[in-house]
Amino acid sequence: MSDLSLLFATDPLELTTEQLDQIITEMRAARTRFNLGASVAAKPPRKPSTLKPDLSLSLKLDF
Amino acid sequence: MAAPSPFDSAGLQFAWDSTSIKLAQACLRKYQYVMLEGWRSRTESDHLTFGAAYATALEHFYKSAENLGPDEALREVVREALTSTWGWQSLHNTKNRETLIRSIVWYLDEFRDDPLPILRLADGRPALEHTFLLPVDDNLVFTGHIDRLVEYSGGPYVMDQKTTASTVTPYWFEQFSMDTQMSMYTFAGRAVYGTPVKGVIIDAAQIAVGFTRFTRGFTFRTDGHLDEWYGDTLYHISLARRATAEQYFPTNPSSCNLYGGCAFRKVCSRSPEHRLPFLKGDFIQAPEHERWNPLRTR
Numbered sequence: 001m002s003d004l005s006l007l008f009a010t011d012p013l014e015l016t017t018e019q020l021d022q023i024i025t026e027m028r029a030a031r032t033r034f035n036l037g038a039s040v041a042a043k044p045p046r047k048p049s050t051l052k053p054d055l056s057l058s059l060k061l062d063f
Numbered sequence: 064m065a066a067p068s069p070f071d072s073a074g075l076q077f078a079w080d081s082t083s084i085k086l087a088q089a090c091l092r093k094y095q096y097v098m099l100e101g102w103r104s105r106t107e108s109d110h111l112t113f114g115a116a117y118a119t120a121l122e123h124f125y126k127s128a129e130n131l132g133p134d135e136a137l138r139e140v141v142r143e144a145l146t147s148t149w150g151w152q153s154l155h156n157t158k159n160r161e162t163l164i165r166s167i168v169w170y171l172d173e174f175r176d177d178p179l180p181i182l183r184l185a186d187g188r189p190a191l192e193h194t195f196l197l198p199v200d201d202n203l204v205f206t207g208h209i210d211r212l213v214e215y216s217g218g219p220y221v222m223d224q225k226t227t228a229s230t231v232t233p234y235w236f237e238q239f240s241m242d243t244q245m246s247m248y249t250f251a252g253r254a255v256y257g258t259p260v261k262g263v264i265i266d267a268a269q270i271a272v273g274f275t276r277f278t279r280g281f282t283f284r285t286d287g288h289l290d291e292w293y294g295d296t297l298y299h300i301s302l303a304r305r306a307t308a309e310q311y312f313p314t315n316p317s318s319c320n321l322y323g324g325c326a327f328r329k330v331c332s333r334s335p336e337h338r339l340p341f342l343k344g345d346f347i348q349a350p351e352h353e354r355w356n357p358l359r360t361r
Contacts, residue, residue: 008161013146023141027164027168027169031172
């Protein structure tokens with residue numbers, strides 16, 4: 001059982017201030033992870049660099 | 064203390080909130096099952112537990128934050144939500160104690176830098192947590208609970224929260240343009256606070272397994288909208304009272320397939336003599352003091 005699951009399984013009236021803060025901190029961390037994931041997913045894909053002509057390759061092909 | 068009965072000595076409902084009005088508008092058979100006989104589905108119970116704890120937490124946060132500050136107020140509402148749901152074993156796929164606490168914390172962080180100022184009453188008190196009992200025509204009473212009255216762009220609005228499993232889009236908000244609850248809030252907000260409430264701001268929370276996403280939307284009501292809503296509502300209430308007096312509750316088959324299907328569709332589709340076992344199998348009949356009661360205060 002994870003720390004968070006243990007906290008949710010504890011009688012809420014017995015939770016200390018530190019334990020309540022731990023729950024809130026865990027929830028905020030989950031939000032940060034979610035927002036980070038969402039912003040990465042929203043970024044446009046990088047342009048493929050292979051569109052640039054490769055001079056060295058064409059020189060090689062000339063031979 | 065037990066809440067007073069919303070029914071008069073003849074058994075006719077006189078105190079009406081938006082939930083009971085919507086039931087009567089949707090289908091008189093549904094009104095009979097839910098309001099008069101107290102049947103409710105098992106998963107609906109999870110939905111109600113989640114929604115009530117979420118709304119209470121946000122409402123209490125704004126009240127407590129005035130005196131305690133945001134950090135202590137947050138601790139207080141998290142403990143309160145955990146306590147009020149202690150022992151709750153949700154059967155719902157996304158609405159449970161963890162997603163409840165997540166949604167409360169995320170909501171308050173999301174709108175931390177975007178507070179809508181709470182309207183102040185003439186005596187200086189903030190317009191928070193108001194349970195209204197509004198006498199109207201035909202010896203009826205409209206009841207309900209306004210969490211917050213806020214100011215937005217120079218106009219007063221009722222603030223409300225909704226939770227959903229759906230993705231929230233502009234189309235999703237359109238469901239509230241004719242919604243009785245939103246009309247009731249605007250109607251009562253004007254009467255109770257004596258201020259020209261323009262409509263309702265809805266903070267919608269999409270509750271998913273791994274996240275809660277928030278979107279803010281608006282629904283507006285003009286004087287003309289509210290006059291029409293009031294007349295129509297009294298008409299629907301009169302039909303429900305007549306149905307109760309005559310003990311005849313016709314179905315409204317046009318409502319059976321709305322919003323993914325009425326919970327009672329499976330029951331009503333059975334031949335009348337076979338319905339009771341299906342009701343008892345899929346639904347819980349709440350004892351009278353636990354049934355939906357518009358006069359029960361939060």
